[in-house]
Amino acid sequence: LNIHTNYKLARTIGLPILITPVEPLDPFWRLTLPFLAPILRRLPYGLGEWIDHGSFASSFASRNKIHRDLGPAIVVVTPRRVKIMLGDGNAVEDILSRYREFIKPPSIYTALNVFGENVDSVNKDKWQRHRKITAPSFNERNSNIVWTEALHQATTLLNLWTYVPGSEISTTHKDSLTLALNVLLGAGFGRSSDFNSVSSPSPGHSLSFQQSLHTVLQKFVFVILSSSLPETLRNLLPDKNNQLSTAIQEFKQYLIEMVAEERLSLQKGGKEKHTLVSALLRAADLEDQESRGNNYLSNDEIYGNLFIYCFAGHDTTANTISYALTLLASHEEAMAWVKEEITAVLGPGGDGEMGDYEKVFPQLKRCLAVMVYPTPKPIPTPSPMHILFLIRDTTTNSTPKYETLRLFGPVQTLPRDTEDTPTTLQIQGTTHTIPPNTLFMINFSCAHTDTNYWGQTPNSPSSFEDAWTFRPSRWLIPTTSPSTPFNEDLLVPPRGTYFPWASGPRICPGRKFSQVEFVAVIARLFRKHHLKVAALPGKSDKMVRERTRRVLADSSVKLTLSMNDSTRVRFIWVED
Ligand code: HEM
Incomplete structure:
Protein backbone atom coordinates (compact mmCIF):
# COMPACT_ATOMS: atom_id res chain seq x y z
CA LEU A 1 0.00 0.00 0.00
CA ASN A 2 2.77 2.41 0.98
CA ILE A 3 4.66 1.57 -2.17
CA HIS A 4 1.60 2.54 -4.20
CA THR A 5 1.21 5.88 -2.39
CA ASN A 6 4.92 6.59 -2.67
CA TYR A 7 4.90 5.66 -6.32
CA LYS A 8 2.09 8.13 -7.01
CA LEU A 9 4.11 10.81 -5.23
CA ALA A 10 7.26 9.85 -7.14
CA ARG A 11 5.49 10.29 -10.48
CA THR A 12 4.94 13.96 -9.74
CA ILE A 13 8.70 14.57 -9.82
CA GLY A 14 9.15 13.75 -13.48
CA LEU A 15 12.27 11.60 -13.31
CA PRO A 16 12.85 7.91 -14.07
CA ILE A 17 11.52 5.70 -11.27
CA LEU A 18 12.80 2.51 -9.68
CA ILE A 19 10.90 0.49 -7.10
CA THR A 20 12.53 -1.59 -4.39
CA PRO A 21 10.52 -4.01 -2.23
CA VAL A 22 12.34 -3.10 1.00
CA GLU A 23 13.95 0.01 2.44
CA PRO A 24 17.66 -0.85 2.63
CA LEU A 25 18.22 1.89 5.22
CA ASP A 26 15.85 0.27 7.75
CA PRO A 27 17.78 -1.14 10.72
CA PHE A 28 16.81 -4.74 9.97
CA TRP A 29 18.02 -4.54 6.38
CA ARG A 30 21.10 -2.55 7.25
CA LEU A 31 22.21 -5.36 9.51
CA THR A 32 21.11 -8.31 7.41
CA LEU A 33 21.81 -7.09 3.87
CA PRO A 34 25.58 -7.47 4.13
CA PHE A 35 24.94 -11.20 4.65
CA LEU A 36 22.00 -11.54 2.28
CA ALA A 37 23.40 -9.38 -0.50
CA PRO A 38 25.78 -11.96 -1.99
CA ILE A 39 22.90 -14.49 -2.17
CA LEU A 40 20.36 -12.01 -3.56
CA ARG A 41 22.79 -10.74 -6.17
CA ARG A 42 23.07 -14.27 -7.53
CA LEU A 43 19.32 -14.63 -8.13
CA PRO A 44 18.54 -15.19 -11.82
CA TYR A 45 17.33 -12.40 -14.12
CA GLY A 46 18.67 -9.73 -11.78
CA LEU A 47 15.84 -10.48 -9.32
CA GLY A 48 17.94 -9.40 -6.37
CA GLU A 49 19.38 -6.33 -7.99
CA TRP A 50 17.11 -3.98 -6.05
CA ILE A 51 19.46 -4.26 -3.08
CA ASP A 52 21.94 -2.10 -4.93
CA HIS A 53 19.43 0.58 -5.85
CA GLY A 54 18.68 2.20 -2.56
CA SER A 55 21.69 1.76 -0.35
CA PHE A 56 24.62 4.08 0.22
CA ALA A 57 27.09 1.31 -0.37
CA SER A 58 25.90 0.59 -3.88
CA SER A 59 27.48 3.28 -6.00
CA PHE A 60 31.02 1.95 -5.94
CA ALA A 61 30.05 -1.70 -6.33
CA SER A 62 27.79 -1.00 -9.27
CA ARG A 63 30.15 1.51 -10.85
CA ASN A 64 27.29 4.00 -11.26
CA LYS A 65 25.69 1.59 -13.66
CA ILE A 66 22.30 2.85 -12.68
CA HIS A 67 23.12 6.43 -13.67
CA ARG A 68 24.65 5.38 -16.93
CA ASP A 69 21.51 3.44 -17.70
CA LEU A 70 18.85 5.83 -16.46
CA GLY A 71 20.37 9.29 -16.21
CA PRO A 72 21.85 11.58 -13.58
CA ALA A 73 18.79 11.64 -11.31
CA ILE A 74 16.57 8.67 -10.46
CA VAL A 75 13.66 8.41 -8.05
CA VAL A 76 13.71 5.28 -5.89
CA VAL A 77 10.40 4.22 -4.36
CA THR A 78 10.55 2.04 -1.26
CA PRO A 79 7.73 1.00 1.10
CA ARG A 80 8.90 3.70 3.47
CA ARG A 81 9.74 6.70 1.37
CA VAL A 82 10.70 8.39 -1.85
CA LYS A 83 14.41 8.90 -2.48
CA ILE A 84 16.37 10.52 -5.24
CA MET A 85 19.74 9.23 -6.36
CA LEU A 86 21.52 12.27 -7.72
CA GLY A 87 24.63 12.32 -9.87
CA ASP A 88 24.28 15.67 -11.61
CA GLY A 89 27.19 17.86 -10.44
CA ASN A 90 25.44 21.23 -10.70
CA ALA A 91 22.34 19.99 -8.87
CA VAL A 92 24.62 18.49 -6.19
CA GLU A 93 26.37 21.82 -5.70
CA ASP A 94 22.97 23.53 -5.54
CA ILE A 95 21.77 21.17 -2.80
CA LEU A 96 24.97 21.50 -0.80
CA SER A 97 24.77 25.29 -0.88
CA ARG A 98 21.09 25.33 0.22
CA TYR A 99 21.97 23.79 3.56
CA ARG A 100 18.83 25.05 5.34
CA GLU A 101 16.46 23.40 2.86
CA PHE A 102 18.42 20.20 2.24
CA ILE A 103 19.44 19.09 5.70
CA LYS A 104 21.49 16.21 7.03
CA PRO A 105 18.93 13.53 7.94
CA PRO A 106 18.78 13.38 11.75
CA SER A 107 17.85 9.67 11.52
CA ILE A 108 21.31 9.00 10.07
CA TYR A 109 23.48 11.66 11.71
CA THR A 110 22.23 11.28 15.30
CA ALA A 111 24.44 8.19 15.54
CA LEU A 112 27.42 10.56 15.52
CA ASN A 113 26.32 12.06 18.84
CA VAL A 114 27.83 9.36 21.07
CA PHE A 115 29.99 11.97 22.80
CA GLY A 116 27.72 14.95 22.21
CA GLU A 117 26.14 16.92 19.37
CA ASN A 118 28.71 18.29 16.96
CA VAL A 119 29.26 20.34 13.82
CA ASP A 120 28.81 17.27 11.61
CA SER A 121 25.54 16.05 13.09
CA VAL A 122 23.37 19.15 13.51
CA ASN A 123 21.51 21.47 11.13
CA LYS A 124 20.55 25.10 10.54
CA ASP A 125 21.05 27.58 13.43
CA LYS A 126 22.60 24.97 15.65
CA TRP A 127 25.05 24.11 12.89
CA GLN A 128 25.93 27.79 12.42
CA ARG A 129 26.74 28.07 16.12
CA HIS A 130 28.93 24.94 16.03
CA ARG A 131 30.66 25.91 12.82
CA LYS A 132 31.42 29.44 13.99
CA ILE A 133 33.20 28.11 17.06
CA THR A 134 34.87 25.03 15.57
CA ALA A 135 36.14 26.44 12.25
CA PRO A 136 38.91 28.64 13.71
CA SER A 137 40.69 25.52 15.08
CA PHE A 138 41.67 24.63 11.51
CA ASN A 139 44.22 27.32 10.85
CA GLU A 140 47.75 27.64 9.53
CA ARG A 141 49.29 27.27 12.97
CA ASN A 142 47.52 23.95 13.31
CA SER A 143 48.60 22.97 9.77
CA ASN A 144 52.15 23.59 10.92
CA ILE A 145 51.73 20.98 13.67
CA VAL A 146 50.10 18.58 11.20
CA TRP A 147 53.11 18.96 8.92
CA THR A 148 55.65 18.28 11.68
CA GLU A 149 53.67 15.37 13.11
CA ALA A 150 53.06 13.78 9.69
CA LEU A 151 56.76 14.04 8.80
CA HIS A 152 57.66 12.42 12.09
CA GLN A 153 55.17 9.60 11.62
CA ALA A 154 56.22 8.98 8.01
CA THR A 155 59.89 8.87 9.05
CA THR A 156 59.22 6.25 11.73
CA LEU A 157 57.05 4.22 9.42
CA LEU A 158 59.60 4.24 6.61
CA ASN A 159 62.26 3.10 9.08
CA LEU A 160 60.03 0.21 10.06
CA TRP A 161 59.25 -0.71 6.47
CA THR A 162 62.90 -0.62 5.42
CA TYR A 163 64.45 -2.02 8.59
CA VAL A 164 65.16 -5.26 6.77
CA PRO A 165 66.03 -4.21 3.21
CA GLY A 166 63.85 -5.87 0.59
CA SER A 167 61.06 -6.77 3.07
CA GLU A 168 57.68 -7.31 1.49
CA ILE A 169 55.13 -5.08 3.20
CA SER A 170 51.49 -6.18 3.30
CA THR A 171 50.35 -3.82 6.04
CA THR A 172 50.24 -0.56 4.09
CA HIS A 173 46.56 0.09 4.75
CA LYS A 174 46.73 -0.81 8.43
CA ASP A 175 49.85 1.29 8.86
CA SER A 176 48.22 4.24 7.08
CA LEU A 177 45.38 4.04 9.61
CA THR A 178 47.85 4.09 12.50
CA LEU A 179 49.75 6.97 10.91
CA ALA A 180 46.57 9.03 10.45
CA LEU A 181 45.50 8.27 14.02
CA ASN A 182 48.89 9.34 15.37
CA VAL A 183 48.74 12.59 13.39
CA LEU A 184 45.29 13.30 14.83
CA LEU A 185 46.54 12.56 18.33
CA GLY A 186 49.49 14.90 17.87
CA ALA A 187 47.87 17.80 15.98
CA GLY A 188 44.47 17.35 17.61
CA PHE A 189 45.38 16.68 21.21
CA GLY A 190 49.09 17.33 21.60
CA ARG A 191 49.73 13.65 22.41
CA SER A 192 52.70 12.35 20.52
CA SER A 193 52.55 8.65 19.72
CA ASP A 194 54.90 6.38 17.90
CA PHE A 195 54.69 3.30 15.76
CA ASN A 196 57.29 1.70 17.97
CA SER A 197 55.93 2.52 21.39
CA VAL A 198 53.04 0.84 23.21
CA SER A 199 50.96 3.50 24.93
CA SER A 200 50.00 2.76 28.53
CA PRO A 201 46.82 3.79 30.37
CA SER A 202 46.94 6.98 32.43
CA PRO A 203 46.27 6.62 36.17
CA GLY A 204 42.62 5.69 36.80
CA HIS A 205 42.16 4.27 33.28
CA SER A 206 42.11 0.74 31.95
CA LEU A 207 42.99 1.78 28.37
CA SER A 208 45.41 4.36 27.03
CA PHE A 209 44.02 7.42 25.22
CA GLN A 210 45.28 6.02 21.94
CA GLN A 211 43.81 2.55 22.57
CA SER A 212 40.42 3.92 23.53
CA LEU A 213 40.19 6.17 20.47
CA HIS A 214 41.49 3.41 18.22
CA THR A 215 38.81 0.99 19.46
CA VAL A 216 36.00 3.53 19.19
CA LEU A 217 36.96 4.42 15.62
CA GLN A 218 37.52 0.83 14.59
CA LYS A 219 34.13 -0.30 15.86
CA PHE A 220 32.16 2.79 15.03
CA VAL A 221 30.57 1.21 11.95
CA PHE A 222 28.87 -1.09 14.41
CA VAL A 223 27.69 1.84 16.54
CA ILE A 224 26.24 3.53 13.47
CA LEU A 225 24.54 0.41 12.16
CA SER A 226 23.03 -0.53 15.50
CA SER A 227 22.13 3.01 16.59
CA SER A 228 18.69 2.97 15.00
CA LEU A 229 17.72 -0.40 16.54
CA PRO A 230 15.45 -0.47 19.57
CA GLU A 231 17.50 -0.92 22.74
CA THR A 232 16.12 -4.43 23.40
CA LEU A 233 17.35 -5.61 20.00
CA ARG A 234 20.66 -3.80 20.39
CA ASN A 235 21.31 -5.61 23.64
CA LEU A 236 20.92 -8.92 21.86
CA LEU A 237 23.70 -8.19 19.39
CA PRO A 238 26.93 -10.12 19.94
CA ASP A 239 29.04 -7.95 22.10
CA LYS A 240 32.50 -7.71 21.05
CA ASN A 241 31.15 -4.27 21.88
CA ASN A 242 31.68 -4.79 25.57
CA GLN A 243 35.08 -3.67 24.41
CA LEU A 244 33.34 -0.85 22.61
CA SER A 245 31.38 0.34 25.66
CA THR A 246 34.58 0.30 27.71
CA ALA A 247 36.42 2.23 25.03
CA ILE A 248 33.59 4.79 24.78
CA GLN A 249 33.61 5.33 28.55
CA GLU A 250 37.38 5.55 28.65
CA PHE A 251 37.60 7.97 25.75
CA LYS A 252 34.89 10.18 27.23
CA GLN A 253 36.75 10.25 30.55
CA TYR A 254 39.96 11.24 28.77
CA LEU A 255 38.10 14.04 26.97
CA ILE A 256 36.69 15.32 30.26
CA GLU A 257 40.13 15.30 31.88
CA MET A 258 41.84 16.83 28.88
CA VAL A 259 39.34 19.67 28.56
CA ALA A 260 39.60 20.42 32.30
CA GLU A 261 43.41 20.41 32.07
CA GLU A 262 43.45 22.68 29.00
CA ARG A 263 41.03 25.11 30.63
CA LEU A 264 43.17 25.29 33.73
CA SER A 265 46.23 25.97 31.64
CA LEU A 266 44.40 28.69 29.69
CA GLN A 267 43.20 30.31 32.93
CA LYS A 268 46.72 30.29 34.30
CA GLY A 269 47.85 32.08 31.15
CA GLY A 270 49.89 29.08 30.01
CA LYS A 271 51.69 29.08 26.65
CA GLU A 272 49.24 29.31 23.75
CA LYS A 273 48.99 25.98 21.93
CA HIS A 274 47.57 25.37 18.50
CA THR A 275 46.27 21.84 18.79
CA LEU A 276 42.62 21.37 17.82
CA VAL A 277 41.58 20.87 21.45
CA SER A 278 43.32 24.02 22.64
CA ALA A 279 42.09 26.18 19.76
CA LEU A 280 38.53 24.89 20.16
CA LEU A 281 38.47 25.68 23.86
CA ARG A 282 39.83 29.16 23.32
CA ALA A 283 37.21 29.87 20.65
CA ALA A 284 34.39 28.33 22.71
CA ASP A 285 35.26 30.21 25.88
CA LEU A 286 35.73 33.50 24.03
CA GLU A 287 32.38 33.10 22.32
CA ASP A 288 30.82 32.29 25.67
CA GLN A 289 32.16 35.51 27.20
CA GLU A 290 31.26 37.67 24.23
CA SER A 291 27.73 36.38 23.90
CA ARG A 292 27.26 36.33 27.67
CA GLY A 293 26.50 32.66 27.67
CA ASN A 294 23.86 32.76 24.92
CA ASN A 295 25.86 31.32 22.10
CA TYR A 296 28.34 28.83 23.38
CA LEU A 297 29.22 25.16 23.20
CA SER A 298 28.29 23.02 26.19
CA ASN A 299 30.92 20.64 27.51
CA ASP A 300 29.16 17.72 25.81
CA GLU A 301 29.21 19.62 22.53
CA ILE A 302 32.93 20.22 22.96
CA TYR A 303 33.49 16.49 23.54
CA GLY A 304 31.25 15.76 20.55
CA ASN A 305 33.28 18.04 18.29
CA LEU A 306 36.62 16.70 19.45
CA PHE A 307 35.44 13.21 18.69
CA ILE A 308 34.05 14.17 15.28
CA TYR A 309 37.39 15.65 14.24
CA CYS A 310 38.89 12.22 14.83
CA PHE A 311 36.03 10.32 13.26
CA ALA A 312 35.84 12.51 10.16
CA GLY A 313 39.60 12.87 9.76
CA HIS A 314 40.82 9.32 10.31
CA ASP A 315 39.60 6.81 7.71
CA THR A 316 39.24 9.49 5.06
CA THR A 317 42.88 10.56 5.12
CA ALA A 318 44.28 7.10 5.84
CA ASN A 319 42.41 5.51 2.94
CA THR A 320 43.54 8.25 0.59
CA ILE A 321 47.15 7.61 1.58
CA SER A 322 46.92 3.86 1.12
CA TYR A 323 45.19 4.14 -2.28
CA ALA A 324 47.77 6.70 -3.40
CA LEU A 325 50.69 4.45 -2.43
CA THR A 326 49.13 1.52 -4.26
CA LEU A 327 48.56 3.62 -7.37
CA LEU A 328 51.99 5.20 -7.37
CA ALA A 329 53.63 1.81 -6.97
CA SER A 330 51.81 0.60 -10.05
CA HIS A 331 52.31 3.78 -12.12
CA GLU A 332 56.06 4.24 -12.30
CA GLU A 333 55.85 7.27 -14.60
CA ALA A 334 53.65 9.13 -12.11
CA MET A 335 55.99 8.16 -9.24
CA ALA A 336 59.00 9.46 -11.20
CA TRP A 337 57.10 12.71 -11.94
CA VAL A 338 56.41 13.20 -8.22
CA LYS A 339 59.97 12.35 -7.23
CA GLU A 340 61.27 14.85 -9.77
CA GLU A 341 59.44 17.58 -7.88
CA ILE A 342 60.59 16.38 -4.45
CA THR A 343 64.21 16.44 -5.62
CA ALA A 344 63.77 19.88 -7.19
CA VAL A 345 62.36 21.23 -3.91
CA LEU A 346 64.66 19.45 -1.46
CA GLY A 347 67.81 19.41 -3.55
CA PRO A 348 69.90 16.55 -4.96
CA GLY A 349 69.35 13.26 -3.14
CA GLY A 350 66.37 14.80 -1.32
CA ASP A 351 68.80 15.95 1.33
CA GLY A 352 67.32 19.38 2.03
CA GLU A 353 65.51 20.40 5.18
CA MET A 354 61.82 19.47 5.10
CA GLY A 355 60.67 20.87 8.42
CA ASP A 356 59.73 24.38 7.27
CA TYR A 357 56.02 23.95 6.48
CA GLU A 358 55.49 27.45 5.14
CA LYS A 359 58.38 27.14 2.73
CA VAL A 360 58.16 23.52 1.61
CA PHE A 361 54.45 22.64 1.48
CA PRO A 362 53.39 25.28 -1.09
CA GLN A 363 56.06 24.06 -3.51
CA LEU A 364 54.96 20.44 -3.52
CA LYS A 365 52.10 20.83 -6.01
CA ARG A 366 52.73 17.50 -7.71
CA CYS A 367 52.50 15.66 -4.39
CA LEU A 368 49.16 17.39 -3.81
CA ALA A 369 48.03 16.59 -7.33
CA VAL A 370 48.42 12.88 -6.53
CA MET A 371 45.68 13.28 -3.93
CA VAL A 372 43.13 14.37 -6.45
CA TYR A 373 43.10 11.84 -9.31
CA PRO A 374 40.57 9.70 -11.13
CA THR A 375 41.59 6.18 -12.08
CA PRO A 376 40.62 3.32 -14.44
CA LYS A 377 37.81 0.87 -13.90
CA PRO A 378 35.89 -1.82 -15.80
CA ILE A 379 32.38 -1.12 -17.12
CA PRO A 380 29.73 -3.65 -16.15
CA THR A 381 26.80 -4.34 -18.46
CA PRO A 382 23.17 -3.45 -17.63
CA SER A 383 20.95 -6.26 -16.36
CA PRO A 384 17.37 -7.26 -17.16
CA MET A 385 16.17 -6.13 -13.74
CA HIS A 386 16.55 -2.51 -14.75
CA ILE A 387 13.93 -3.11 -17.38
CA LEU A 388 11.62 -4.95 -14.95
CA PHE A 389 11.71 -2.22 -12.33
CA LEU A 390 11.84 0.68 -14.72
CA ILE A 391 8.36 2.10 -14.55
CA ARG A 392 8.82 5.21 -16.65
CA ASP A 393 11.99 5.50 -18.58
CA THR A 394 12.57 9.06 -19.75
CA THR A 395 14.67 7.91 -22.64
CA THR A 396 16.16 11.34 -23.20
CA ASN A 397 17.82 11.08 -19.80
CA SER A 398 19.20 7.64 -20.40
CA THR A 399 21.46 8.44 -23.31
CA PRO A 400 24.79 6.74 -22.68
CA LYS A 401 26.57 9.61 -21.04
CA TYR A 402 28.15 7.11 -18.72
CA GLU A 403 28.98 9.35 -15.81
CA THR A 404 30.88 6.99 -13.57
CA LEU A 405 32.64 6.85 -10.25
CA ARG A 406 35.78 8.63 -9.49
CA LEU A 407 37.07 5.49 -7.97
CA PHE A 408 38.73 6.10 -4.70
CA GLY A 409 37.29 9.19 -3.07
CA PRO A 410 36.64 8.13 0.54
CA VAL A 411 33.25 9.81 0.58
CA GLN A 412 31.27 8.40 -2.32
CA THR A 413 27.74 9.35 -1.32
CA LEU A 414 26.09 11.83 1.04
CA PRO A 415 22.51 11.89 2.29
CA ARG A 416 20.37 15.03 2.40
CA ASP A 417 16.69 15.39 3.35
CA THR A 418 13.99 17.84 2.43
CA GLU A 419 11.65 18.80 5.25
CA ASP A 420 7.89 19.27 5.51
CA THR A 421 7.40 21.59 2.56
CA PRO A 422 7.90 20.92 -1.15
CA THR A 423 10.83 22.59 -2.85
CA THR A 424 12.28 22.79 -6.35
CA LEU A 425 15.56 21.70 -7.87
CA GLN A 426 17.03 22.25 -11.33
CA ILE A 427 18.46 19.13 -12.88
CA GLN A 428 20.02 19.46 -16.33
CA GLY A 429 18.04 22.54 -17.19
CA THR A 430 14.62 21.29 -15.98
CA THR A 431 13.02 22.45 -12.75
CA HIS A 432 11.58 19.57 -10.73
CA THR A 433 9.25 19.90 -7.76
CA ILE A 434 10.54 17.84 -4.88
CA PRO A 435 7.91 16.52 -2.44
CA PRO A 436 8.34 16.99 1.32
CA ASN A 437 10.53 14.49 3.20
CA THR A 438 12.43 13.26 0.16
CA LEU A 439 15.82 11.73 0.86
CA PHE A 440 18.61 12.62 -1.59
CA MET A 441 21.45 10.20 -2.03
CA ILE A 442 24.12 12.38 -3.54
CA ASN A 443 26.65 10.56 -5.68
CA PHE A 444 29.92 12.50 -5.93
CA SER A 445 31.70 10.28 -8.38
CA CYS A 446 29.33 10.88 -11.30
CA ALA A 447 30.63 14.44 -11.53
CA HIS A 448 34.19 13.37 -10.78
CA THR A 449 34.39 11.28 -13.93
CA ASP A 450 32.19 13.29 -16.26
CA THR A 451 33.90 12.78 -19.62
CA ASN A 452 32.82 16.25 -20.75
CA TYR A 453 35.28 17.70 -18.32
CA TRP A 454 37.56 14.94 -17.10
CA GLY A 455 37.98 13.13 -20.40
CA GLN A 456 40.09 15.82 -22.02
CA THR A 457 43.08 13.85 -23.24
CA PRO A 458 45.56 16.32 -24.72
CA ASN A 459 45.03 16.67 -28.49
CA SER A 460 42.02 14.36 -28.70
CA PRO A 461 38.28 14.75 -28.18
CA SER A 462 36.53 13.94 -24.92
CA SER A 463 37.54 10.42 -23.97
CA PHE A 464 35.94 7.98 -21.61
CA GLU A 465 39.25 6.20 -20.99
CA ARG A 495 31.51 24.28 -10.56
CA GLY A 496 29.81 20.91 -10.51
CA THR A 497 32.82 18.82 -11.54
CA TYR A 498 34.76 18.19 -8.32
CA PHE A 499 33.82 18.22 -4.63
CA PRO A 500 35.43 15.36 -2.67
CA TRP A 501 35.41 17.50 0.48
CA ALA A 502 31.76 18.44 -0.22
CA SER A 503 30.93 22.02 -1.14
CA GLY A 504 29.04 25.09 0.03
CA PRO A 505 28.92 26.33 3.63
CA ARG A 506 29.33 22.80 5.03
CA ILE A 507 32.48 22.01 3.09
CA CYS A 508 34.91 19.86 5.08
CA PRO A 509 36.78 22.07 7.56
CA GLY A 510 39.58 19.46 7.67
CA ARG A 511 40.42 19.80 3.99
CA LYS A 512 43.72 21.61 4.51
CA PHE A 513 44.55 19.33 7.45
CA SER A 514 44.24 16.28 5.20
CA GLN A 515 46.13 17.90 2.33
CA VAL A 516 49.04 18.92 4.55
CA GLU A 517 49.20 15.46 6.09
CA PHE A 518 49.06 13.78 2.69
CA VAL A 519 51.76 15.92 1.10
CA ALA A 520 54.08 15.54 4.10
CA VAL A 521 53.71 11.76 4.02
CA ILE A 522 54.20 11.41 0.27
CA ALA A 523 57.18 13.78 0.18
CA ARG A 524 58.85 12.12 3.15
CA LEU A 525 58.33 8.57 1.88
CA PHE A 526 59.46 9.24 -1.70
CA ARG A 527 62.26 11.62 -0.84
CA LYS A 528 65.01 9.00 -1.06
CA HIS A 529 63.01 5.87 -1.84
CA HIS A 530 60.78 4.44 -4.49
CA LEU A 531 58.07 1.87 -4.18
CA LYS A 532 57.59 -1.38 -6.05
CA VAL A 533 54.82 -3.94 -6.07
CA ALA A 534 56.45 -7.22 -5.00
CA ALA A 535 56.77 -9.85 -7.74
CA LEU A 536 54.68 -13.00 -7.54
CA PRO A 537 56.37 -16.36 -8.15
CA GLY A 538 55.82 -17.47 -11.74
CA LYS A 539 53.87 -14.31 -12.70
CA SER A 540 54.91 -11.72 -15.25
CA ASP A 541 55.07 -8.00 -14.44
CA LYS A 542 51.92 -7.54 -16.49
CA MET A 543 50.07 -10.13 -14.40
CA VAL A 544 51.22 -8.48 -11.18
CA ARG A 545 49.98 -5.10 -12.46
CA GLU A 546 46.65 -6.63 -13.42
CA ARG A 547 46.30 -8.18 -9.97
CA THR A 548 47.01 -4.84 -8.29
CA ARG A 549 44.32 -3.27 -10.45
CA ARG A 550 41.87 -5.97 -9.34
CA VAL A 551 42.69 -5.42 -5.67
CA LEU A 552 42.05 -1.69 -6.12
CA ALA A 553 38.78 -2.37 -7.91
CA ASP A 554 37.70 -4.77 -5.16
CA SER A 555 36.82 -1.89 -2.85
CA SER A 556 33.59 -1.14 -1.07
CA VAL A 557 31.99 1.53 1.04
CA LYS A 558 31.88 0.69 4.73
CA LEU A 559 31.72 4.17 6.20
CA THR A 560 34.27 5.36 3.70
CA LEU A 561 35.60 3.61 0.63
CA SER A 562 38.38 1.11 1.26
CA MET A 563 39.93 -1.96 -0.35
CA ASN A 564 38.33 -5.21 0.77
CA ASP A 565 41.67 -6.96 1.05
CA SER A 566 44.60 -4.63 0.64
CA THR A 567 46.99 -7.24 2.05
CA ARG A 568 46.86 -9.08 -1.28
CA VAL A 569 49.31 -6.54 -2.71
CA ARG A 570 52.76 -6.49 -1.14
CA PHE A 571 55.16 -3.61 -1.54
CA ILE A 572 58.91 -3.20 -1.35
CA TRP A 573 60.51 0.13 -0.49
CA VAL A 574 63.83 0.53 -2.30
CA GLU A 575 66.42 3.17 -1.55
CA ASP A 576 67.19 5.28 -4.65
C1 HEM B 1 40.83 13.11 2.48
C2 HEM B 1 40.32 13.53 3.63
C3 HEM B 1 38.92 14.02 3.84
C4 HEM B 1 37.83 13.98 3.01
C5 HEM B 1 37.74 13.41 1.60
C6 HEM B 1 36.73 14.59 3.73
C7 HEM B 1 35.46 14.74 3.21
C8 HEM B 1 34.41 15.34 3.89
C9 HEM B 1 33.08 15.46 3.37
C10 HEM B 1 32.61 14.97 2.02
C11 HEM B 1 32.34 16.09 4.31
C12 HEM B 1 30.85 16.43 4.25
C13 HEM B 1 30.12 15.40 5.08
C14 HEM B 1 28.64 15.64 5.18
O1 HEM B 1 28.17 16.67 4.72
O2 HEM B 1 27.98 14.77 5.75
C15 HEM B 1 33.20 16.36 5.43
C16 HEM B 1 32.79 16.99 6.59
C17 HEM B 1 33.57 17.16 7.69
N1 HEM B 1 34.91 16.83 7.80
FE1 HEM B 1 36.06 16.03 6.36
N2 HEM B 1 37.17 14.98 4.95
C18 HEM B 1 38.50 14.67 5.07
C19 HEM B 1 39.31 14.93 6.15
C20 HEM B 1 38.93 15.54 7.32
C21 HEM B 1 39.80 15.84 8.43
C22 HEM B 1 41.30 15.53 8.47
C23 HEM B 1 39.02 16.40 9.42
C24 HEM B 1 39.41 16.88 10.79
C25 HEM B 1 40.57 16.71 11.34
C26 HEM B 1 37.66 16.48 8.89
C27 HEM B 1 36.59 17.01 9.59
C28 HEM B 1 35.32 17.16 9.07
C29 HEM B 1 34.20 17.73 9.82
C30 HEM B 1 34.23 18.25 11.25
C31 HEM B 1 33.10 17.74 8.95
C32 HEM B 1 31.69 18.26 9.23
C33 HEM B 1 31.56 19.69 8.69
C34 HEM B 1 30.17 20.30 8.76
O3 HEM B 1 29.17 19.59 8.64
O4 HEM B 1 30.10 21.54 8.90
N3 HEM B 1 37.65 15.96 7.63
N4 HEM B 1 34.46 15.90 5.15
Missing part, protein backbone atom coordinates in the same frame (compact mmCIF):
# COMPACT_ATOMS: atom_id res chain seq x y z
CA ASP A 466 40.97 9.40 -20.05
CA ALA A 467 38.36 10.20 -17.41
CA TRP A 468 39.41 6.92 -15.78
CA THR A 469 43.13 7.23 -16.29
CA PHE A 470 45.44 7.86 -13.37
CA ARG A 471 47.09 11.02 -14.66
CA PRO A 472 47.90 13.37 -11.76
CA SER A 473 49.58 15.77 -14.18
CA ARG A 474 46.09 16.82 -15.39
CA TRP A 475 45.85 18.80 -12.16
CA LEU A 476 48.73 21.12 -12.92
CA ILE A 477 48.62 24.13 -15.18
CA PRO A 478 51.49 26.45 -16.08
CA THR A 479 51.82 29.60 -14.01
CA THR A 480 54.06 32.60 -14.25
CA SER A 481 54.45 32.67 -10.46
CA PRO A 482 57.86 31.27 -9.60
CA SER A 483 56.63 29.66 -6.37
CA THR A 484 57.18 26.07 -7.55
CA PRO A 485 60.21 24.51 -9.20
CA PHE A 486 58.41 23.83 -12.49
CA ASN A 487 56.16 26.95 -12.47
CA GLU A 488 53.02 24.91 -12.02
CA ASP A 489 49.81 25.63 -10.20
CA LEU A 490 46.84 23.49 -9.26
CA LEU A 491 43.85 23.49 -11.54
CA VAL A 492 40.58 24.80 -10.08
CA PRO A 493 37.90 22.68 -11.76
CA PRO A 494 34.62 24.41 -12.74
